Amino acid sequence: MLLLASTLHADNYWSRFRGPNGTGMIEGGKPPVHLNDDTGLKWKVPVGLGHSSPIIWGERIFLTSFENETLFIHAISKKDGTIEWSRKRSYEGPKKGPGFEDLHEDTNPAAMTLCADDQRVYAYGLSIGLTSYDHSGNEIWHHDFKRTPFLYGTGGSPMVHDGTVFLLRDSLKKANSMLYAFDGKTGKVIWKTRRPFSNISYCTPSVLETPDGDEIVTLGAGRLSGYSAETGKEVWSLDGMGKSSINLPVVRDEELFINAKIMLGFEVDYNHEKAWEYILSFDKNENGVIEEKEITQGIRMPQRPDLPLSSPGFGYVMRPPTRFKSEFDLNNDGKIPFEEFVSKIDSMTRKMQAAQGRVQIVRKKGQTPTPELLWSERRYLPEIPTILPYGERVYAVLNGGFFVVRDANTGKLIEKDRLNASGMYAASPVAANNHIYFASRRGVVTVMKTDDSFEKVSTIQLDGEIYATPAIQDNLIFFRTTKWLYAFQ
Numbered sequence: 001m002l003l004l005a006s007t008l009h010a011d012n013y014w015s016r017f018r019g020p021n022g023t024g025m026i027e028g029g030k031p032p033v034h035l036n037d038d039t040g041l042k043w044k045v046p047v048g049l050g051h052s053s054p055i056i057w058g059e060r061i062f063l064t065s066f067e068n069e070t071l072f073i074h075a076i077s078k079k080d081g082t083i084e085w086s087r088k089r090s091y092e093g094p095k096k097g098p099g100f101e102d103l104h105e106d107t108n109p110a111a112m113t114l115c116a117d118d119q120r121v122y123a124y125g126l127s128i129g130l131t132s133y134d135h136s137g138n139e140i141w142h143h144d145f146k147r148t149p150f151l152y153g154t155g156g157s158p159m160v161h162d163g164t165v166f167l168l169r170d171s172l173k174k175a176n177s178m179l180y181a182f183d184g185k186t187g188k189v190i191w192k193t194r195r196p197f198s199n200i201s202y203c204t205p206s207v208l209e210t211p212d213g214d215e216i217v218t219l220g221a222g223r224l225s226g227y228s229a230e231t232g233k234e235v236w237s238l239d240g241m242g243k244s245s246i247n248l249p250v251v252r253d254e255e256l257f258i259n260a261k262i263m264l265g266f267e268v269d270y271n272h273e274k275a276w277e278y279i280l281s282f283d284k285n286e287n288g289v290i291e292e293k294e295i296t297q298g299i300r301m302p303q304r305p306d307l308p309l310s311s312p313g314f315g316y317v318m319r320p321p322t323r324f325k326s327e328f329d330l331n332n333d334g335k336i337p338f339e340e341f342v343s344k345i346d347s348m349t350r351k352m353q354a355a356q357g358r359v360q361i362v363r364k365k366g367q368t369p370t371p372e373l374l375w376s377e378r379r380y381l382p383e384i385p386t387i388l389p390y391g392e393r394v395y396a397v398l399n400g401g402f403f404v405v406r407d408a409n410t411g412k413l414i415e416k417d418r419l420n421a422s423g424m425y426a427a428s429p430v431a432a433n434n435h436i437y438f439a440s441r442r443g444v445v446t447v448m449k450t451d452d453s454f455e456k457v458s459t460i461q462l463d464g465e466i467y468a469t470p471a472i473q474d475n476l477i478f479f480r481t482t483k484w485l486y487a488f489q
Helices: 002-007 272-282 322-328 338-351
Strands: 041-046 055-057 060-067 070-077 083-090 120-125 129-134 139-143 159-161 164-169 178-183 189-194 206-208 215-220 223-228 234-239 250-252 255-260 300-302 315-317 355-362 370-377 388-390 393-398 402-407 413-418 430-432 435-439 444-449 456-461 471-473 476-480 484-488
Touching: 055 471, 060 120, 070 120, 129 164, 159 206, 164 215, 178 215, 206 250, 215 255, 223 255, 234 370, 250 388, 272 300, 272 338, 322 338, 388 430, 430 471
Parallel strands: none
Antiparallel strands: 041 484, 055 060, 060 070, 070 083, 120 129, 129 139, 159 164, 164 178, 178 189, 206 215, 215 223, 223 234, 250 255, 255 355, 300 315, 355 370, 388 393, 393 402, 402 413, 430 435, 435 444, 444 456, 471 476, 476 484
């Protein structure tokens, strides 16, 4: 029985978003590094539209898809890709009206990743609540949530630890922002903790094991927090994070690696000239300044002007357009020259810093644990993909197709260079056997060595876009595109 229990431990399976405790790697994983359709592809199956990442327990892969106002939960054979069972729930998504936003065009209702333990699989969706199934697809319990407004939907996925399911739901209505703990067996709410400071975050929690008990670690709007897994009490916190958190905190021993980029902010190397080039596209009389009459519907505030104009990350539309004048016409003369634009951007940048860093939780007997920031870097931060501590280095992938490598102990930049695929990245990098796997949104997968050569050993173009993070199990790696689930061996 003890042997059986050890083989069913969650760390043995890629059973949640980004694998064991969200680390992006798994012990003993040796998937292929030379990916190609001829010899490495074990199978591929159509799985329907969805951005959720595949998870694994035993001989099954679990993921979700969305079609015709219905969310599907699938169990797929790891051996040959056969869909063993599917369950569905009707979806009633966010609708226009007071307190609701449309879903972001880069997401869909099948965006949240499932999690599993040896008894159950847990599915969460924006309107379908939290549902538990056994591994044969029988529904065990369901929990409905009261409707609350989210910005572009909710992105955090559930995670299960020692029989308890934890779920972060930060709402635009701060009074409704909550961290939940559910009994995995019954669905009963064990505790729920309010997070009134946090109204925009898309974080999946991680577990920090300590001598004083396990803690649930989350990134929220401006704050990194550790909560008692038993009671839900906030044990410690560190302020000064980005105001909108997508990445999850990665745990290594009693340290955390964090990346808190600001979704509605800027990096310190903001490209004023590139942004002004876009602004001048509204300069109809070509006099080099933007006048009040030239500020029209659709003018955007460039957040990341180096991205293509077609990218949602380029900037947000100013509503109403007159808001652009009120923000940037500093002397209120009806004209906005380049100098006023730069002055306003710089003042906003100073107020909206973001960082990547390494945090140590200092614990002294009889005292409240204190988080200590060991290093912090503010340049070259990924937006959606979570960073990957692997060995003595931290890896990240940036939009545009750049990889960044830092020293895990000091934060010192080791390398920044291009991958074999440009464009945007939503999938987090994963690692196994001294190789990193990067998957671009356009469906290009690049495999890179982790030694000082940073050699790109293979590249493959898959069919469909990739938003999902790959999953690894033994000598297999799984890639989910918007069309297919691929298994390479």
